[in-house]
Structure formats: structure tokens, C-alpha cells
Amino acid sequence: MNNSLTRLIERFHEISLLTDVREILAWDEAVIMPPGAGERRNQSMAELFDCDPKTLVRS
Known part of the structure; x- marks a missing residue:
């Protein structure tokens, strides 16, 4: 394969x-997130959702 x-x-x-x-x-998050983990989860989710996979394509 090339x-x-x-x-x-x-x-x-x-x-x-x-x-x-x-x-x-x-x-x-919807099913089993532990109590008190909301703030950290929100930060993690925001980081991932800001990371648009289409922008990760390298030349």
C-alpha cells in the first residue's frame, strides 16, 4: 500500500x-458519572468537543 x-x-x-x-x-455522564465529578467532567468534555477531529488532519 502506498x-x-x-x-x-x-x-x-x-x-x-x-x-x-x-x-x-x-x-x-448520562448514566453513571460519580457524584461530585461534574465540574471536572465538564472541563474534559469541553476540551474534547473543542477538538474538532477534522482540524487534526496533518499534512
Whole structure:
């Protein structure tokens, strides 16, 4: 497989993993977040949601 295609596939995999993490955190917040963890979770979620996977593509 050509090197550029391999790098592109790797980047899409990384973006997919970040999306998975955001979805898991959102689910955890809705279902089983421990008491008192709200402020820290809000900060973590804000950081991840500000990190738009489309902007992570490197040249």
C-alpha cells in the first residue's frame, strides 16, 4: 500500500478513536458519572468537543 494512503488510514483511525472517547464520556455522564465529578467532567468534555477531529488532519 502506498505511504500516503497508509498515513491517511492511520489519521482516520485516530479521529475515530477520539470520536469514540467523546461518545463514551457523554454516555458515562448520562448514566453513571460519580457524584461530585461534574465540574471536572465538564472541563474534559469541553476540551474534547473543542477538538474538532477534522482540524487534526496533518499534512
